[in-house]
Amino acid sequence: MANDPQGPSDAEVVEEVLAGSQERFGDLVERYQGRLVNTLFRMLRSYEEAHDLAQDVFVKVYQALDRYDPRYKFSTWLFRVAQNAAIDQIRKRRLQVVSMDRPSDEEDDRAWEFPSDDPSPYSDLRNQERGVAIQRAIEDLPWEYRELIVLRHFGELSYDEIAQLKEMPLGTVKNKLFRARQQLKKSLEDYLVD
């Protein structure tokens, strides 16, 4: 989670990094790497690219750390930089005329697999199908819904953080998120019944 109640807050760690303890930046990376990679993975649909971009985003944030305003949440700032970077990346890809409508053959479909303890081929197939279904259901959402779902369920941001990040009233965030979930629920109906 963003701020371990036992440990120092994000703002405190930032202050330590700015005071010269570069290695403390690693603590922030540890806190956010999973959530950031997940968010970027869902936006870019490529694990490798998500990993590389997450690294770039952290470096970018590190270089601009002295301009971090502690009145705002670090997570909000980090995810804003990440989101903008992902959008730039998608635009760049489109310029290379790569089809983005569905995962292409070049993309690693195994990335959508669910982690499973059951090694049977049937289980593998089912997990992969489910993973692909989730990704498609997310991609079928309108952009504004899609990004809220990704930020909430993969970036694990709170409603408040999303509202701050998207500069939207809290009520609007909830409203859109609830509608997005209704739509997602319909798409995933087969996986939600008994």
Added chain:
Amino acid sequence: MRQPDENSFREWLHLEMDGQLTALERQRLVAWAAEDAERQSERTRLARMGRLLAESRVEAPAGFTAALMAKLPAAGWEARHPRSWAWPLVLLALVGSLAAAFAGLAAGRLEPASPALSAIAAVGGLLAASLTAGAGLLNASWQGLGMALSGLLEGRPLNWIAFAVLVLGIDLLLLRLLRRRAAEPAGSREPSDDRR
């Protein structure tokens, strides 16, 4: 306590999924859902969807942090926070005080009480002399530079303009070196041709 309306309970279904309900609210939600099969089914399906999404999260690759830390650029002196200068300044003040004390001893203003102190005073004297000599040299070289510059510029407007452009250029270069890139702009962006 006032009973929430149907819409509020529907909203609570989502809040429950996000773990944002209090124990009492959750209890009331469970009771509300138990009254109707459709409500119960909605609650179950939302919870399943939450689990499904959570289970589909991927792990960050091993060694992510180490690889990233190796990529971080070393902080330049201009990037250092003012607080990081605190210790070097204290150290400088200490060395300065010591040097001043040695210089004082060397000048005989303080009476050395032992041969060891006399030796330190002698070293201090040596230091003071070299500092004076260094300062004199620096002064002379700056004076020389100033004289050369004034000779170059005297009565030549074109040289003045060239000099001004040079100074401005150096200033801009320094500014560019010191200034970091502006933060990412706030607000929502989206791929322009993304499907809607």
